[in-house]
Amino acid sequence: MPERSKYSCTLTGASFLFFELKQVVLLKEQGLQDSEIREKVRAENLFGYKVKSSIKRSLPSVLRRINALDDTLRQMVIEKSLETGKIINLYAIMKTDRLFFEFMNEVVRDKFERNDYHLDRKDVNVFITAKAEQDETVALWTEKTVDRLKQAYVKVLFDAGIVRDRKTGELNRILMDEELKRHLVHIGDIAYVKAMGEWVA
Template identity: 35%
Template structure:
């Protein structure tokens, strides 16, 4: 499980990748290999990147997140559901794959939802990273630039899933978890993830 994985700063490059995840998940469901998926994306420039250089790495990152979901129903919804539902599932896939995202969403955002404390300030995310740096040598070794970028990416995840309205916003929106995601999380017996989506039933 993700809690035993080392912390990983790759999020600075990988980010939310929603439209990339939609494309890769559709091909993944067809049983296409990752190398074939990469060629398919390159052939029609489906990621619409200025060059092909980033395509293999980011397509592989998408595939790893999809595999981390461990749930074909969630992968299907990620590929086919409405944008709002699929974005929640994409964030959950990030939580399954990346320990930093997991702890940010459960320990900081989930706790705020639990306590009905909807404030979200720069201080909150700074304190979250300070605690991590005190507890973990790998995180402590990250450069200021890396940490700053990670804070930006994590905040953008909140905006993408409508938990936050903008970068300058300081109030979390009390969102509703989609039925599809709640069902998938329960099927995965991953109940600690529910708090990140304001679900305590």
């Protein structure tokens, strides 16, 4: 489970960023250090952003996620299917964002366990409201920040393939690669596998 880090709302400015993650994984595999990666991404605009200043917002999150992955998972991002890469990215987001992990574990996992394939705005509202009552950091967030965070959560789930339709909130079970599932269980991250709605014997 993620260390007891503070709750954060960084997903409002970071979101899924799978294309960016893949670019940086390739640089990591070439042996580049984080500082060299920052320089190369900015100098060559490897993310292809129209506004280069956007790199400053997204790159720290991408690096945090990549540094949460071991060598095996980084290799899988490069070698496995697009779907598997996206699931690894979702796992990395959960590893680096305590609040999002808790959302997956307490809301999404619960939905799948009850065979309820519909995520309502109310579900996200209830979750955030409950956290605001328990935690001062969340309680201090503005309504605008909370709204953007809710949108970011749904977008991440949509990009990961868990939300099939953003308008209706229809949910979709992911099909996790068996090798990936075995590896995550082996390294002690069974909680993340379950949070994504996967059944583990």
